[in-house]
Amino acid sequence: MAERIHLSKADVTEVEERFVLDALRSGWIAPLGPHVDAFEREIAERVGVSHALALSSGTAALHLALIELGAAPGRVVLVPTMTFVASANAVTYTGATPVFVDVNAEDGNVDVPLVIDALDSLLAEGADVCAVMSVDLFGRTCDYTTLVPALAARGVPLVEDAAEALGADHHGQAAGSFGAVAALSFNGNKIMTTSGGGMLLSNDGNLVDHARYLSTQAREATPWYEHAETGYNYRMSNVLAALGRGQLDRLDDMVARRHEIRARYSAGLSQFEGVRLLGMNDSHGAGNGWLTCIVLAQGTYPMGSSMLSDALNAEGIEARALWKPMHLQPLFRGARSVSTGTAETLFAQGMALPSGSALSDDDVDRVLSHLQRLLTMDREPTAVTRGR
Helix, strand or coil: CCCCCCCCCCCCHHHHHHHHHHHHHHHCCCCCCHHHHHHHHHHHHHHHHCCCECCCCCHHHHHHHHHCCCCCHHHHHHHHHHHHHHHHHHHCCCCCCCEEEECCCCCCCCCCHHHHHHHHHHHHHHCCCEEEEECHHHCCCCCHHHHHHHHHHHCCEEEEECCCCCCCCCEEEEEECCCCEEECCCCCCCCCCCCCCCEEECCHHHHHHHHHHHHHHCCCCCCCEEECCCCCCCCCCCCHHHHHHHHHHHHHHHHHHHHHHHHHHHHHHHCCCCCEECCCCCCCCCCCCCEEEEEEEECCCCCCHHHHHHHHHHHCCCEEEEECCHCHHHHCCCCEECCCHHHHHHHHEEEEECCCCCCHHHHHHHHHHHHHHHHHHCCCCCHHCCCC
8 A cells, every 4th residue: 555645744854863963962952952042043033033932832832922911811812713722722721711703715814804803892892802813824824914003003912823834924024023922833744843842932032031931930040949930841952952953944945845735736626616725825925835725615526525535534645624613612612703604614615635845746646636536526426426
């Protein structure tokens, strides 16, 4: 049987091996060390912010970001409903209440006019809104040209969840550089990886300094272990930072390869009416191509994205549904949401395809071959009966 094709497998070469070997030989194995310091500087420079803090995960970065912005019981954070659960969980860690807002159909990012209207309604009700969170979904930024000044005018800070978007931009400004604070993820399936890890980014040095203090168990500068605040064990190890530095050296090449894969999918699916790639319009900036996702027009393909995904997985090709909206999750049953139904439609009709930069052209062609066959069968009259 042919080797399984993964959705977004880590792309690691001898470049990363050299960095990791250097870290191992240096003796800096435990958290912190020279590679951590260098990785923070290099990421900050790449994104165009003043300060960066290397952490154990993107979730940790979001958690600390929200703490620094005052998220707490009795306060509210607006969150896009189409996202990975970590975005919403970080809010609940602080005791604050998430309010979920729907997304736009073109790329699945938060519907900016809708989130502004929702914010105004909450403020008019007297709600204590401490932040709005954006999520740069599947490697594309949301409409920051509209969102950032609107939030500034209302005095509400922005948390940018750029976990999926390192290497993307909005009108030339890098993802991760918007708002008061941002978070990146280096999980194993992301555009670049440290195996597990994340980064908090901000132009506010005092904010990052305090987050750094909290991330090391809030240890005071005394000869003994003394603690005046609740802290967290959130720091990144020197070995993982070394891996990240090697990945960062290759980031542009990995982004370029994902764009090549996306273009190959676009060409191979162009003949199928009712199949579109999510976020193909790059009018406001370039995505990083992290995941190529397709959306089937409602009623056009009886098999639907769920059965189509199952069929691809049966052929050894990993394909997944898009993020299930947070307002539909059992965890957040009863949570307030502002919904247009768009996220629900994208979840029902969308699917992510293998997109990793380590994929060969033959791998992509294998995915396309099976996908084209299934889509063709699904348009035939017998497919209606089979798909019931």
